[in-house]
Amino acid sequence: MSAAITRRTLLRGTVGLAAAGGLAGLVDLGRVAATDRANTTGQLRIGYLPITDAAPLLVAHGTGLYPQGVVDGAKPVLFRSWASLAEAFLTRQVDVVHLLMPMAVQLRYALGSAVRILGWNHTNGSALTVAPDVTDLGQLAGRQVAIPFWWSIHNIVLQKMLRAHGLRPVIRRSASRADGTVELIVMSPSDMIPALANGSIGGFTVADPFNAAAELRGVGRIHRFLGDVWRDHACCALLVHEDLLERRPAVAQSVADSLVAAQQRIGTDRPAAAKLLAGGYLPQPLPAITTALTYPGRAPGVHPHWQPERVGYQPFPFPSFTAALIEAMHGTLVDGDTRFLDRLDPATVHDDLVDDRFVRASLGRLGGPTAFGLPADLTRTEEVDPS
Numbered sequence: 317m318s319a320a321i322t323r324r325t326l327l328r329g330t331v332g333l334a335a336a337g338g339l340a341g342l343v344d345l346g347r348v349a350a351t352d353r354a355n356t357t358g359q360l361r362i363g364y365l366p367i368t369d370a371a372p373l374l375v376a377h378g379t380g381l382y383p384q385g386v387v388d389g390a391k392p393v394l395f396r397s398w399a400s401l402a403e404a405f406l407t408r409q410v411d412v413v414h415l416l417m418p419m420a421v422q423l424r425y426a427l428g429s430a431v432r433i434l435g436w437n438h439t440n441g442s443a444l445t446v447a448p449d450v451t452d453l454g455q456l457a458g459r460q461v462a463i464p465f466w467w468s469i470h471n472i473v474l475q476k477m478l479r480a481h482g483l484r485p486v487i488r489r490s491a492s493r494a495d496g497t498v499e500l501i502v503m504s505p506s507d508m509i510p511a512l513a514n515g516s517i518g519g520f521t522v523a524d525p526f527n528a529a530a531e532l533r534g535v536g537r538i539h540r541f542l543g544d545v546w547r548d549h550a551c552c553a554l555l556v557h558e559d560l561l562e563r564r565p566a567v568a569q570s571v572a573d574s575l576v577a578a579q580q581r582i583g584t585d586r587p588a589a590a591k592l593l594a595g596g597y598l599p600q601p602l603p604a605i606t607t608a609l610t611y612p613g614r615a616p617g618v619h620p621h622w623q624p625e626r627v628g629y630q631p632f633p634f635p636s637f638t639a640a641l642i643e644a645m646h647g648t649l650v651d652g653d654t655r656f657l658d659r660l661d662p663a664t665v666h667d668d669l670v671d672d673r674f675v676r677a678s679l680g681r682l683g684g685p686t687a688f689g690l691p692a693d694l695t696r697t698e699e700v701d702p703s
Contacts, residue, residue, distance in 0.1 A: 359385065360560075360571065362392035363401050363410030366598045367505060367523040368608045369438055369552040370414050372629060374597040375589055376578035383570045387412075391596070397504045398465045405431075405555065412571060414552040418467040418645055423555075424669055426656040430558040433633060434572055435675035437552040438579075440543035441608075441627030442470055443527040444477065445536040446519035447512060453481045453539065458493030459518030462503035462511060466650035469551050470521040471500065472641075473542045475648055476702035487651045500649070512536045523551060524608035524627065525600045532604055543624035544617035547699040550637055561671055572631075572674035573681065579629035580682055586610050619701065630688040631675045638666035640698045 530536030
């Protein structure tokens, strides 16, 4: 456990993190942290959720890209909820994870955890999926919509969409059709399709392949890809502990090299990547995973030139996105303590939270930014349109 995280700090974050993850009961992170469960093997362990967001971490393992002796050769550890993955990361049961980027902000600035973002794990890759009878966003009034975590790009973008269409998100109270309100609830991704199928929710927003699987099973319809609202947004970032970067920079670089190479490999042959992921890493069927990585013949949304249906695997963390994300978090309704946001300056968070030295070096070894479809100067302007 990082010395920067005291038992009191962890206890302060217990309620917010547990509630945000939708856990049954509170997870006492203070008690967990007091138990020595840290990885002491000297080799890094990988943790992930069974979604296509995790593909670079899994493809790197499945194709032998991790240097021998640096990353544990055992299969990466699968978790079912963001809260359980975060808990394992905080207590150092796992050392390298893909985590919701707004959640990374929460861990560093609300819980005081010395976490750093090594780079982006992917862009896009999420959607708002609704019940088959929902053909217009306004029909969600008076219904529940599930999100995977309060501090997630899913919650942020969904609320932008609802407000742009005259709807108002509410928490911990029933939605009203007459008042145009939509109740948001946190749910583990694996529970979303059954909930949509039995009619207990009107929709969900989450990473693939759950959206693709809902359509293939005929229980839901993708209403809009989130990449059609926020162009090439980052959903998950690659998270490590700060001391890894400070004390073992060569190891950090080797991990970055492996993950960036995996991202490039996925982009080269997506069907092959889908087969690898279906071969023991992800529990969803191959057709759903393949669809999620390719969406063949899918009709684009409002901004077809953004290619919103296409999950992107590129590692560079744009500072413009971090700044815009912090601003967006300020205006997002969550069930938890938001006071830590008052201390954050959108213009300065990126340099404190993100360390892009290693990803920059990895890009240089693999053909440079343009080899990943990135601008040569590694700058961009954020484009957001929830209408």
